[in-house]
Amino acid sequence: MFYNIMDSRYLIEALEKWNFWHQDIETGIRRTKYLKEALRLIKVPEIIAYVGVRRCGKSVLCYQILENLIQSGVPRENTLFVNFEDPVFSESLSLSELQEIFNTYLEFKNPKGRIYLFLDEVQKVEDWERFVLALYDSRQLVKIFVTGSNSKLLQDRISTLLSGRYLTQKIFPLDFKEFLEFKKIDIVKISAKARIYHYLREYLQFGGFPRVVLEKEIIIKNSLLQEYYNSIIEKDVILRNNLKNKTEVKDLALYLMSNIGSLVSTYNLAKKIGIAHQNVIHYLNFFEEALLIERISKYDVNVKKQIYNPDKVFVVDTGLSHIAGFSFSENIGHYLENLVFNEYKARGKRIYYWKNSAEIDLVIKEGLRVKELVNICYSLRNRAVLDREIRALEEAGAHFQKAVKRLVFWEKSEEVEAPKEIKMISIDILSISDLSLS
Structure with missing residues (x-):
């Protein structure tokens, strides 16, 4: 159900603040490597799905695409951005409510020609892929972008209903090169190696979430990271999967954040933390689906042997390990390994x-x-x-x-x-x- 929305007039007013219809919106610093590819993909018919951990910059990228479209001559009323994390919407929307949002937009804005539709954090809408499929197959002049913070909902379900109709792009927090760009630091002009390492230490400790990188006050950096970490655990893991034992989930997450780059087996985790083995397996899968962690297997030509060996665990952003209490100075080697892993993964x-x-x-x-x-x-x-x-x-x-x-x-x-x-x-x-x- 909609919160605070009584009729279509209130709905369109709620959408106004997220769209360029009557205003310019701050679009932040360009992430060139993603924006360049995004502008190329505007020309292809497929649905574009951006997948990444929350707060990594998916929404900002969508706004940058929208701004570029408008600057290139696309009428403002031919664009629609829907933020499903807006409190005006309930925690879970139905397919019919999504259709109502789109119909209301068509009624009030009456766009002529090609429409550019952006559905942000779309996994919050039940059966959203059916709406997107119907819109795509209707051959209306609509270019569709969706974003999500859950890998499972944006991969398993997409691949089932939208096979051959979509392209997935993974979005990550800033890498170190982007980190320097956001801070307006010209690496060519940094002659002293010590200065580079100063910024590397900051990057390793506080990570690459764009808002955190731009913040100068350490206390606010830490507050932002704590908010991000809590939101991932509470919203993307516990609430999303309707988990009852919050303590188990948080204890396991904390252990993983404190052991990045280490070998972990599900049986040993169950014993150390005092959690049922099957629960450990489920929670690890949920952490991966929320894009909080990534596990890698031991390389072996025998796939069965890979399965029975412990995995190595890495975190999507080292700032999350720092805020969870994993000592930076004492464990810089683990942070370093995580950084290199993320460089390759990206x-x-x-x-x-x-x-x-x-x-x-x-x-x-x-x-x-x-x-x-x-x-x-x-x-x-x-x-x-x-x-x-x-x-x-x-x-x-x-x-x-x-x-x-x-x-x-x-x-x-x-x-x-x-x-x-x-x-x-x-x-x-x-x-x-x-x-x-x-």
């Missing part, structure tokens, strides 16, 4: 880990072969640590002979070098250069 890589007598932090696979072996280490000042990392890469390299071997580090002694076949990469270079991940 580029659409298939990622595993590998463990034999030695361990490889990240195994990057393309097609049927392993392309890269990546170990991440905070400090290589100790020769014994360097030797350990080299041995691990060499051992894994014997199994995956064509794979590029990389050793990513934060700091090292000037005299420390690795064999030529191992590429040593400083984290600042990895984080700002697309070439390093080519």
